[in-house]
Amino acid sequence: MSGKPKLHYFNGRGRMESIRWLLAAAGVEFEECFLETKDDLTKLQKDGSLLFQQVPMVEMDGMKMVQTRAILSYIAAKYNLYGKDLKERALIDMYVEAVIDLNELLMTHTFQPADKKEQHFATIVDKATNRYFPVYEKVLKDHGQDFLVGNRLSRADVQLLETLLMAEECKPDILVKFPLLQVIEWTLNGQ
Structure with a gap:
């Protein structure tokens, strides 16, 4: 194998x-x-x-x-995408777990019954823009780097990018209030 x-x-x-x-x-x-x-x-x-x-x-x-x-x-x-030490791994795990929570909402949207889709979509937008994206925006601002943890690409960045793109598929302007997330998306997507 x-x-x-x-x-x-x-x-x-x-x-x-x-x-x-x-x-x-x-x-x-x-x-x-x-x-x-x-x-x-x-x-x-x-x-x-x-x-x-x-x-x-x-x-x-x-x-x-x-x-x-x-x-x-x-x-x-x-592949060295998991931080340089335990502290960085803990931060990466913390950020990834939240990304997974949002990703689950996005993935299950397609499977919602027709009469529940509108409410489910509203829940996605609300949680993305009021719970998750503000945190990642603050982390990037406070960290002052192009990445969520340390000064190099990690699993957290990759999984965040995937989720940002999925969120934009649902609502193309969902990142309008999050300029640092737009930058990380542009930067990572352009690599």
Whole structure:
């Protein structure tokens, strides 16, 4: 199982998307193994590849890793995207956990019943613009760097960028009141 990491997931963003983004930020080529039928998933479950019987699953460094956060932590640590010390890792984890909370709201919007979509969208916009984005804006301002933690790219920056772009898909002007988030998005997206 050496060579390129193999990503096992459905042909869609979902929980695999952050893994794709982090590998891309690290400059790591990977192979996608899309589960196209229920039988594809069942085969992985029956052959023991899925420890908890669910995907995403990443084959890498002789392991069959499951659980998105564990996979992301491994990739971040392996490719030096996880801070220089425990304090930086704690900050990165803190920022990432909040990004994941917002990302979950964004990911589940598509699956809302038609009569709940408008309220769900309002909740996304409210939490993004009143809870999450102001914090990241303040962190960037107080830190005075181009990155959330330290002076180099980390897992937190990559996952924040992914979520910012998803939020803009829902509401293109959602970052209008957050100039530092606009700068980090422009800077990281241009790399």
